[in-house]
Amino acid sequence: MxxxxxxxxxxxxxxxxxxxxxxxxxxxxxxxxxxxxxxxxxxxxxxxxxxxxxxxxxxxxxxxxxxQRLLLDIASALGTALDIRDPYTAEHQKKVVRLARVIAEEMGLPKERIESIEIAGNLHDIGKIKVPIEILSKSGQLSDLEFEIIKTHCQVGYDIIKSIDFPWPVGEIILQHHERIDGSGYPRGLKRENILIEAQILAVADVVEAMSSHRPYRPSLGINAALEEIEKNRGILYEPEVVDVCLRLFREDRFSFN
Ligand SMILES: [Fe+2]
Ligand SMILES: [Fe+2]
Missing domain, CATH: 3.30.450.20 (PAS domain)
Structure with missing residues (x-):
């Protein structure tokens, strides 16, 4: 040539x-x-x-x-490990994952983002491992100081997970799951555009599960009160599309925690 x-x-x-x-x-x-x-x-x-x-x-x-399946299983096992110390939180995490996953699927999120929700959901309250058990299992009203201690669980969870090089932003989702779209959440007071959609989905699933379950400090408020809470704060605290999908799933009897 x-x-x-x-x-x-x-x-x-x-x-x-x-x-x-x-x-x-x-x-x-x-x-x-x-x-x-x-x-x-x-x-x-x-x-x-x-x-x-x-x-x-x-x-x-x-x-x-x-x-990837192995990572999901490890995350789930880690979340279950919490069961020994704090069965309420361990059970809560499992239920939150179930709801958050269905919401994400219904919203048409890609497979990788649904997997990141599954991993982060299984671990989102893992930081409570550092909160004294007397506070977690307290039957009465929490003091301001006790509430401040509970609020540290997002950062502690992030610190536990950050060294694992997940192919998804798992640590960041955990850190953001108590942020609210109007900036009134914690720990950083992020606003809507700065909160990952995975964290916004977990936030709604988290509130609905927490309100509809028994807690050491109060009996269950019921699923209807939980749905009213997210409906009332649709577009204020919670992402409107996530709220709409969640309400539809419950009201059309397509999802239940039981
Ligand atoms: Fe939490
Ligand atoms: Fe939670």
Whole structure:
């Protein structure tokens, strides 16, 4: 080959002795021999290459799927570990994940974002591990100081998770799950545009589950009171689309915590 850059590859077709046609990949490259450079031409059955590429891609995809499933299982196991110390929170996290996942699916979020909700949801209150059990299980009204201590669980959860290099922003979702779209939430008082949609979904699922369940300091307020709370604060504290989807799921009997 006198001119042009090497290597070159192109697809063409070949014809077998029986007249059938097949796809060929032709590659031309220059190699250095003892008496000078020489151009060599490789012919490869293109279908064979495509088949091998497809097999490799499928293998990688299934391996990646297994690793992602493993991460989800580890997150769920970590969340369950909390059960020994604080069964209320462990049970609460599981229920929040169930609701948040269905809301995210209904909103048409991509698979990776739904998985990030599942992981973050399973761990969102893990920071309560640092809150004294006397406060978590207190049956009466919490003092301001006790409430301030409880509020640290977002940052503590973030600190626990941040060293794990998840392929999703799990730590940030955990840190943001008590933020409210009008900026009245904690710990950073973020506003709507700065709160991840995963955290906004968890926030709604979190409130609905918490209000409709028994707590050491009060009996269940009931699912209707929980739905009224998110409806009343739709667009104020909670993202309107998330609220609408959540209300629809309960009112059309398509979701229940039982
Ligand atoms: Fe929380
Ligand atoms: Fe929670």
């Amino acid at each position: 006198k001119s042009g850059r090497l290597p070159v590859s192109l697809e063409t077709v070949g014809r077998r002795c029986d007249g059938t046609v097949f796809s060929v990949l032709v590659q031309v490259d220059r190699i250095l021999l003892p008496d000078g450079p020489a151009d060599v031409v490789f012919y490869t059955d293109n279908a064979d290459i495509k088949r091998k590429v497809k097999q490799t891609a499928e293998g990688l995809e299934s391996g990646l799927g297994k690793i």
